[in-house]
Amino acid sequence: MKFDDIGVGVVGLGGMGQLHANSMHDLGASVVAGADVSPPQRERFGREFGVPTYEDHDDLVADEHVDAVVVTTPNRFHEPIAVAALEAGRDVLVEKPLAHTLESAERIVAAARKADAECMVGFHNRHTAGTTMLTEQHARGRFGPLTHVEANYVRRRGIPGPGSWFTNADLAGGGALIDIGVHALDLSLYVLGFPEVVEVSATTRSTFGGEESYADPDGFGENWSADSGTYDVDDSVSAFIRCADGRTISLEAAWATNREPSSELHVRGTQAGARMEIGGTDLSILETGTVGCDHYADTDLTGDASITGYKQQDREFLACVASGHEPATNTVGEALTVQRVIDAIYRSSETGRAVEVERREHEAAPTIRRESS
Known part of the structure; x- marks a missing residue:
């Protein structure tokens, strides 16, 4: 399955964001945008991938080239980013754990159930x-x-x-x-x-x-x-x-x-x-x-x-984005x-x-x- 028509935006451009961006790129998807509150992180990411970067995740979600969003921020910020992306119809891969509290995790799941998009959680092992x-x-x-x-x-x-x-x-x-x-x-x-x-x-x-x-x-x-x-x-x-x-x-x-x-x-x-x-x-x-x-x-x-866990997991996510099918593993219900x-x-x-x-x-x-x- 080819993924070259999938545009991926990454929110959180530290080590984990970089890892997923490289993985998605290696699998054939297009890394099209990044977002982070840190100017140096944005500058580095934008230079490496030749893409626009944003301070606010809402701007990335609104980018018409973004089909899927990878969330690798501190846990507290998983909810607002994932919910915004899902409500905009963007497929989401959110790093583990699903959220910083049970109540926040429940709200992500509720948004995922209502959305015309898929959500996976990053349990790569x-x-x-x-x-x-x-x-x-x-x-x-x-x-x-x-x-x-x-x-x-x-x-x-x-x-x-x-x-x-x-x-x-x-x-x-x-x-x-x-x-x-x-x-x-x-x-x-x-x-x-x-x-x-x-x-x-x-x-x-x-x-x-x-x-x-x-x-x-x-x-x-x-x-x-x-x-x-x-x-x-x-x-x-x-x-x-x-x-x-x-x-x-x-x-x-x-x-x-x-x-x-x-x-x-x-x-x-x-x-x-x-x-x-x-x-x-x-x-x-x-x-x-x-x-x-x-x-x-x-x-x-x-x-x-x-075989690496991250690469296999990201391949599963891109396959869900490409097919529109619900994920068979790493589901929000399991998370x-x-x-x-x-x-x-x-x-x-x-x-x-x-x-x-x-x-x-x-x-x-x-x-x-x-x-x-």
Whole structure:
């Protein structure tokens, strides 16, 4: 499928905006406009792609050459940009998470349901080689019914610099959970086929952000200064998620904690299990057998390293724009389910007890095709 007649506008011209612009260009679409509040970002983007740039997203949405809008701003601004684009009939790809709060996410979904346009959400790790192999092996019944997913996305030391929008709850909506933990949470729900979540028990922590003596060996936060700006978000979270059908998810996410870093998904089924690195190209399948003698049978699958999650995701988005068909994955309904679980994690931590989660209209329903027995 060719995408050369699709004009893409990017709102938020930092690293993520640049990544998507390059990806869309490589896939054959035309990058036709950019928008950002930062003059240097606008100048750089306009020079690189030879396109007009705007300070206000409304001007980009009104540009007649724009068919689709990619939103890569801080989370708080996802809603006004996505809603404006959808109401103008522009297809939208909004980076994860869907929004900075559950209420804001619900308003985006409402706009998407009314619009004559499609909306996808940027959970790119669904499209990596490792995830593709996992879901296809599961669809073929190799694991049997899945019972539990252990998910972690843990940095030993990796807090974005204090004073950045990542550490400001008003702009981000949360910290490590909503920044990186959301990837592990989304993948867990995705491989389970988005079962109904009924209860969440969780604790979030903010341990390291206020420490002037915080060690940052890799320079992740650049010039660390604990009093350089707002730090009112979590830097780690532990959560246990219970689904209506008895399946469960355990989640660990951290920007900083005193353990080795890891970003893995461990999937347990009745017939076999699997392990993969989030965003990786390989998959390990864990089985047992009795032929000859009782034994373990572990199989390592090596995926195509040229498959990248961002490129595959952007290709799916452009295909939806070109065809006018609803997306088969990365839907706003799924993203709203993820957002509702995030909200429940924060509520559980605030109250110190497990909280109930209710599915609402337009949220993800179980995806039966991935639940082979």
